[in-house]
Amino acid sequence: MDYKLTSDGSNTLYSDKYSQTFHSLQDGAFNESLNKYVIPALKIFANAKELNILDICFGLGYNTLATIYYIKKFNLTTKINFFSPELDLQLIESLQYFEYPNEFANILYILKELSINKYYKDNQFTINVFIGDAREYIKAIDSIDIVYQDAFSSETNQELWTKEYFADIAKTLSKKAIIATYSIATPVRMSMYENNLYIYEYQSSVKRRGTIASTFLENNNDLKMKFIDMEKKKLNSPNCSPLLD
Numbered sequence: 001m002d003y004k005l006t007s008d009g010s011n012t013l014y015s016d017k018y019s020q021t022f023h024s025l026q027d028g029a030f031n032e033s034l035n036k037y038v039i040p041a042l043k044i045f046a047n048a049k050e051l052n053i054l055d056i057c058f059g060l061g062y063n064t065l066a067t068i069y070y071i072k073k074f075n076l077t078t079k080i081n082f083f084s085p086e087l088d089l090q091l092i093e094s095l096q097y098f099e100y101p102n103e104f105a106n107i108l109y110i111l112k113e114l115s116i117n118k119y120y121k122d123n124q125f126t127i128n129v130f131i132g133d134a135r136e137y138i139k140a141i142d143s144i145d146i147v148y149q150d151a152f153s154s155e156t157n158q159e160l161w162t163k164e165y166f167a168d169i170a171k172t173l174s175k176k177a178i179i180a181t182y183s184i185a186t187p188v189r190m191s192m193y194e195n196n197l198y199i200y201e202y203q204s205s206v207k208r209r210g211t212i213a214s215t216f217l218e219n220n221n222d223l224k225m226k227f228i229d230m231e232k233k234k235l236n237s238p239n240c241s242p243l244l245d
């Protein structure tokens with residue numbers, strides 16, 4: 001896998017297996033993590049004492065690291081338990097040598113421990129990295145408040161975008177939970193919608209929009225979330241169907 005420099009100066013990797021980069025080069029790896037995943041999620045759950053986050057999938061760990069970075073930067077006291085599957089053991093073991101952005105400088109000791117032990121714990125954070133297939137892993141967890149849905153695109157990583165996959169994800173969710181993802185594709189939204197989730201478009205401060213799917217109707221006006229009427233979408237485009245296994 002080759003290093004790629006993204007627009008905000010942070011590095012990502014290009015995967016030959018999936019023929020794509022781990023992050024948007026245009027939005028920047030660090031900016032994408034912070035703006036599409038961490039900020040909306042932690043604003044929606046601003047008053048939570050403790051949160052369970054499912055990070056699909058760990059990859060370079062930007063989403064987990066950016067969450068910890070944000071919490072420490074704003075002195076938040078929320079406790080976070082991360083659950084993160086990842087197929088590629090070699091990748092995880094190589095992360096202790098990866099060149100991360102300066103924002104992560106003070107928390108790289110956490111990454112190093114994960115890279116070696118696949119586990120980290122302190123007073124505020126617990127992180128479990130599971131080496132194996134996310135489809136199996138999600139059947140064994142529950143009480144998830146936030147899902148960072150950051151797989152490769154559905155063309156090459158389809159097993160992590162189907163209606164059946166989201167059915168298993170939906171079973172892991174707490175009563176009040178969200179899924180944040182960079183994907184704005186209608187079939188992906190249908191895969192989530194057909195599992196009884198409300199669908200929102202989310203415009204963060206990075207260029208590309210994202211989607212937030214939610215178990216509840218969100219009316220946080222501080223966040224630029226636009227409700228998508230999927231029934232209307234179905235009427236207007238009868239061919240819009242979910243992705244299937």
Ligand SMILES: C[S@@+](CC[C@H](N)C(=O)[O-])C[C@H]1O[C@@H](n2cnc3c(N)ncnc32)[C@H](O)[C@@H]1O
Pocket residue numbers: 021022023033056057058059060061062063085086087088091132133134135150151152157159160
């Ligand atoms: C787009 S990258 C994740 C980016 C990650 N959030 C980050 O910050 O680097 C997708 C990751 O999913 C992993 N992956 C793909 N399919 C998987 C599966 N079925 N189970 C577990 N991991 C999978 C890949 O190995 C890759 O590391």
